[in-house]
Amino acid sequence: MIAILDYGVGNLMSIHNMFNKIGVDSVITSDVEEIRNADKYLLSGVGSFDHGINSLKSASFFKTLEKEVLDKKKPILGICLGMQLLTNSSEEGKEKGLGWIDAQTIRFDLDNKKLSIPHMGWSKVSIVNTNNIFRNLEENRFYFVHSYHVFCNDESNELATANYGKIFTCSINEDNIYGVQFHPEKSHKFGMKLLKNFEGI
Amino acid sequence: MVQKRVIPCLLLHKGGLYKTEKFGKPTYIGDPINAIKIFNDKEVDELIFLDIDASSQKKDPNYKLIEDIASECFMPLCYGGGIKSVDQMKKVYSLGVEKISLSSQAVLNPYLIKEAANLFGNQSVIVTVDIKKDFWGKRKVFINNGKKNTKIDPLEFVMIVEDLGAGEIVINSVDNDGVMNGFDVDLLKEIKTNTTVPITALGEAGNIEHIIEAFDVAKVNAVACGSMFVYQGRLKGVLISYPAFNEFKNQ
Numbered sequence: 001m002i003a004i005l006d007y008g009v010g011n012l013m014s015i016h017n018m019f020n021k022i023g024v025d026s027v028i029t030s031d032v033e034e035i036r037n038a039d040k041y042l043l044s045g046v047g048s049f050d051h052g053i054n055s056l057k058s059a060s061f062f063k064t065l066e067k068e069v070l071d072k073k074k075p076i077l078g079i080c081l082g083m084q085l086l087t088n089s090s091e092e093g094k095e096k097g098l099g100w101i102d103a104q105t106i107r108f109d110l111d112n113k114k115l116s117i118p119h120m121g122w123s124k125v126s127i128v129n130t131n132n133i134f135r136n137l138e139e140n141r142f143y144f145v146h147s148y149h150v151f152c153n154d155e156s157n158e159l160a161t162a163n164y165g166k167i168f169t170c171s172i173n174e175d176n177i178y179g180v181q182f183h184p185e186k187s188h189k190f191g192m193k194l195l196k197n198f199e200g201i
Numbered sequence: 202m203v204q205k206r207v208i209p210c211l212l213l214h215k216g217g218l219y220k221t222e223k224f225g226k227p228t229y230i231g232d233p234i235n236a237i238k239i240f241n242d243k244e245v246d247e248l249i250f251l252d253i254d255a256s257s258q259k260k261d262p263n264y265k266l267i268e269d270i271a272s273e274c275f276m277p278l279c280y281g282g283g284i285k286s287v288d289q290m291k292k293v294y295s296l297g298v299e300k301i302s303l304s305s306q307a308v309l310n311p312y313l314i315k316e317a318a319n320l321f322g323n324q325s326v327i328v329t330v331d332i333k334k335d336f337w338g339k340r341k342v343f344i345n346n347g348k349k350n351t352k353i354d355p356l357e358f359v360m361i362v363e364d365l366g367a368g369e370i371v372i373n374s375v376d377n378d379g380v381m382n383g384f385d386v387d388l389l390k391e392i393k394t395n396t397t398v399p400i401t402a403l404g405e406a407g408n409i410e411h412i413i414e415a416f417d418v419a420k421v422n423a424v425a426c427g428s429m430f431v432y433q434g435r436l437k438g439v440l441i442s443y444p445a446f447n448e449f450k451n452q
Contacts (some may be wrong), residue, residue: 013297046299047322116399116422118324118368122204122246141204143247143277145299145324186277186299188244199269 002199003038006030007059009052010045010081015185015195022192024199040074040198044185045081047121049105050093052081069100073176076200077133081147083172083179092148101174103152108165115165118147123162125170125182131159133178133197134171140190142182144170149181187197205416206246206423209430210403213234213252213282213450216266221253222425232268237273242365247277249371249403249425251302251329253346255283262293279327287316294321302327302371305344308351308358311365318366328367329403332388333375340388347375359392369396371425374404383411389419401425 002019004012004026012028019026026042029035045052056062068074078086087097090105097105109118127134138164142162149168152158160171162181169183178198184191211233212219218236219227230236233250240248250270254287262283271278280293281302290301301321306313307328317326332355333343342353358392359370372392374385384402399422402415412424 011299017297121206188275198293
């Protein structure tokens with residue numbers, strides 16, 4: 001059972017819909033017991049960084065989640081803002097991130113007038129470090145919507161990059177902790193494959 | 202680089218899918234859920250659903266239909282029609298829709314854009330601007346399904362809604378609706394050079410060349426069309442189609 005963490009931020013139903021479509025058990029929940037018993041976690045989110053991290057840290061399940069992920073090493077996948085929350089900090093806000101992966105969230109270069117911000121649309125993703133989550137996904141395109149992106153302090157945490165005015169990191173990993181900037185739940189068969197891969201980890 | 206998006210725009214009317222011509226003459230196309238299944242198979246970039254009854258009949262959005270649509274949509278989904286409050290928006294987002302388009306309300310209550318952008322994030326709030334030429338041939342912003350001239354200048358309005366926090370702006374040319382003559386490239390170009398948010402051209406592409414022109418000349422970020430994806434041939438037989446992904450790959 002994958003627990004889709006409900007902390008009042010973001011569009012969780014579309015992830016639940018895609019898990020249903022590919023036959024993976026999932027539940028949208030903020031229940032401490034349900035979260036303790038889950039095998040894996042999905043941390044999604046949209047909106048601002050500070051609002052996201054404050055909402056997550058003040059959720060009643062937060063201590064439980066921390067324990068299950070950091071001590072028991074249960075896999076967690078952060079999507080979009082959910083991935084950015086895994087990092088140390090964001091230029092979007094003042095609050096500290098979870099710091100579960102040694103990275104920062106930074107803004108796209110606004111001086112480049114040719115680029116519309118947010119970066120909205122489909123991009124091909126290049127896999128830079130082999131990992132099961134991208135298994136059989138060499139051919140791909142994923143849907144992105146974001147104004148900030150992640151920068152890893154340690155290259156070994158980088159799983160994949162994409163190109164928007166420059167090459168940026170779009171997927172990160174440290175042990176049982178995963179993040180993707182794009183939206184697998186909105187990326188047709190490529191997203192289905194990635195979520196299925198996550199279930200199989 | 203990011204691929205340009207090509208978006209089928211589907212109109213909901215009496216619970217079914219319809220196509221209009223210059224905002225009138227609704228013609229039945231088919232069942233929305235069937236259409237989505239076809240668009241899923243064709244791996245379309247995104248879908249826009251606009252309910253043309255909700256605003257004019259002062260109704261609430263049809264939540265059940267939106268829920269059914271969202272549960273089958275494995276691509277980005279934008280809904281518009283009958284939205285007047287953040288409470289309604291909250292409900293629509295919770296059903297699995299990630300973008301909501303405001304149109305008449307963006308003119309009547311621009312503060313809603315700001316309020317929604319703060320609550321749900323800019324990328325979730327789309328403003329669709331209906332533009333029509335007035336008696337003197339000047340382009341103006343129209344509301345109420347193209348019936349009411351607000352006398353507002355389109356470029357001025359676009360810059361205001363961008364400032365209020367719209368994450369994407371859809372430029373809909375009412376004069377071109379359903380006539381498949383291509384886009385108002387001059388206007389799109391002017392808007393594009395004066396904004397930084399993504400601009401989508403909605404109107405009527407009759408063929409791939411029209412789409413390429415909007416991308417290459419007007420530099421828009423996305424193109425949305427109705428007729429081209431639901432009609433086939435000169436006699437406009439109903440056939441849902443979508444250009445193969447390859448045709449846009451190098452644009």
